[in-house]
Structure formats: C-alpha cells, structure tokens
Amino acid sequence: MSQAEQERSQEQREASEAEIEQVQQFGAVFVLAGVFFTEPSGSALATVVGWITVYLSWLYMLKTSFFTPSSAWSSRPSATAGA
Numbered sequence: 001m002s003q004a005e006q007e008r009s010q011e012q013r014e015a016s017e018a019e020i021e022q023v024q025q026f027g028a029v030f031v032l033a034g035v036f037f038t039e040p041s042g043s044a045l046a047t048v049v050g051w052i053t054v055y056l057s058w059l060y061m062l063k064t065s066f067f068t069p070s071s072a073w074s075s076r077p078s079a080t081a082g083a
Helices: 004-038 038-074
Strands: none
Touching: 004 038
C-alpha cells in the first residue's frame, strides 16, 4: 500500500472512531434523560410511537412480513450447517 493510501486509511479510521464516539455520547444522553426526566421522556416517546403507529403502520407491517419469514428461513438447520 502506498503512503497516500495508508494516510487515507488512517484518516477514515479516525473519522469512523469519532462518529462512533458521538453515537455513544448521544446514547448516554438519551438514557440519562430517560432516567432523570421520566415523565417528559415518557410523554415524548409516547408521542413518537403514536405518530409512527398512525403514519407508518403500513411500513411496520411490510417489514415484519418480510423479517419473520426471512429469519425463520435463515435459522433453519441446513443454513448453519456449513458455517
């Protein structure tokens, strides 16, 4: 690998590590908000779930209709025998 490719690879690795750290920080803030502000967090999540139920229930049904058979198919014994 050339020097330029190694530097680019290192930069990409550092960028992805920074993104992972940001996601972890967001997750920590989200959890702490739920712990310390239970009532407002519960109300906000109920609102989000209500919106999803009203406007995206068709998408939920579509995803579960695909996911359930595909997970059953991939967990069959012959699918994991060669692994």
